[in-house]
Amino acid sequence: MTERKPPAIEIDAVTKRFKTDVALDAVSLSVAEGETLALFGPSGAGKTVLLRVIAGLVEADAGRIRIGGRDMDDVPPEERGVGMAFQNFALFPHMSAFDNIASPLTARRQSGEALRAGVEKLATMLKIGHVLGQAPKALSNGQKQRTALARALAGGPRTLLLDDPLRNVDAKLRFEMRLELPRLLAREKATTIYVTQDYREAMALGDRIAVLEGGRVTQLGTPEEVYLAPATLSVARLFGDPAINTLKVTPQTDGQGPFVLLSDLRAPLDDGLSHAAGRPCVLGLRPEAVRFTEAGAPGAVAVTVEAETPLNEKTVTLVTTKRGREILVSRPAGTPGPAEGAAHIAVDSAHALLFDAETGARIAPRETTRRGAAA
The missing domain is CATH 3.40.50.300 (P-loop containing nucleotide triphosphate hydrolases)
Known part of the structure; x- marks a missing residue:
């Protein structure tokens, strides 16, 4: 440096x-x-x-x-x-x-x-x-x-x-x-x-x-x-277009590591976030950290496509989870993706952010052997 x-x-x-x-x-x-x-x-x-x-x-x-x-x-x-x-x-x-x-x-x-x-x-x-x-x-x-x-x-x-x-x-x-x-x-x-x-x-x-x-x-x-x-969550919301997705969650952990539930399905988090298990949090997902995937793929979460908006160099898709929570998905323009109906998304665990639900402060991952980006 x-x-x-x-x-x-x-x-x-x-x-x-x-x-x-x-x-x-x-x-x-x-x-x-x-x-x-x-x-x-x-x-x-x-x-x-x-x-x-x-x-x-x-x-x-x-x-x-x-x-x-x-x-x-x-x-x-x-x-x-x-x-x-x-x-x-x-x-x-x-x-x-x-x-x-x-x-x-x-x-x-x-x-x-x-x-x-x-x-x-x-x-x-x-x-x-x-x-x-x-x-x-x-x-x-x-x-x-x-x-x-x-x-x-x-x-x-x-x-x-x-x-x-x-x-x-x-x-x-x-x-x-x-x-x-x-x-x-x-x-x-x-x-x-x-x-x-x-x-x-x-x-x-x-x-x-x-x-x-x-x-x-x-x-x-x-x-x-x-x-x-x-x-902080406030800083996260000031950067990015479309704005960061925010979802209230309570992380859990098991033998495979920390995760949150989306549509009652397991969405993995970075290994370093195990210490946040059981703590009320806000999950922050940049739209580019969410991608469409196939049903049955590791970490696949069922969603419904509500709308799609081309924005020059990217395409932004609004999807809803089983419980009606809205998530924006961003992908480069011209790349394939569903425009309507049932679909599945996966979260890039390396870029999923956790914030304390009460203070808004980001919960930093602790040093550990990490899986890297996971679907």
Whole structure:
């Protein structure tokens, strides 16, 4: 494993209240030099507030911010050395798009061809070259957002705070920027906190993801860790489309290992989950962790196909168990599968998740000799 670099941004027990509303509740995070941290969570989780505290635009009630090892107490925003692009654009209304983007460069007394080349390069990448001469009031929201992003990038800051900068961008450009932005940030060696409500964007752009819910960090890890091993049921529900299947179960164990009952049939679990036997749980099954199989195959569970929906690269099928519990099954588009009537499914035990029914915390498998994926 590659050794992580020293933190460029340190957030230590930051708390912020607005009257009786706790927007940030003792949030602690660190971002390594050159790392992109995706700050992900639902609306109202406190993501924008945290960025504004880091930038110095909002004063925290408690806790500390350090950037580059320097304590930011009493350091004004303009001296923090960060580039910012926020949801409200904050463009200078009396300046053209070109001058808005160039403002960090002119502040550093850069001029001439180097300045123009830098602005035009960013404008080309963000596809706003044709509006550089226009004032902000003449721009669409998507163009304003891209102009604000270009301005944040123009000065080549070592620290970037990006607040959902692609929210108002059309789907095609958003997809292209998910590919281009990581390359740009890596080239600039920028330390970035990237706020988004789109889990795909968080997974595509973040070296790590911090999940923020109700002003608290509920999980911090790589995209793979957060998706495959969510810390809580709430985190699991935030990732994936279609959403994760959740079923109330009480695991059991026998000579073959742990299992749950679906349609009164044995659906095996990972060997490491034997300690959850007899405990009220919620079984989490990603739709792609469920597959159609033949009757009589090991672990086959009888279901009824209710509906099938093609979704571009995949086909999603809704099935119900004997007791009427609904399960979504996802398979690659073009692969065979029943469209109606009786069928059988099997669970990939290696990717079945168990959560405590009371606390919602994931029950982690214990180390053991595992069967691996089982039907």
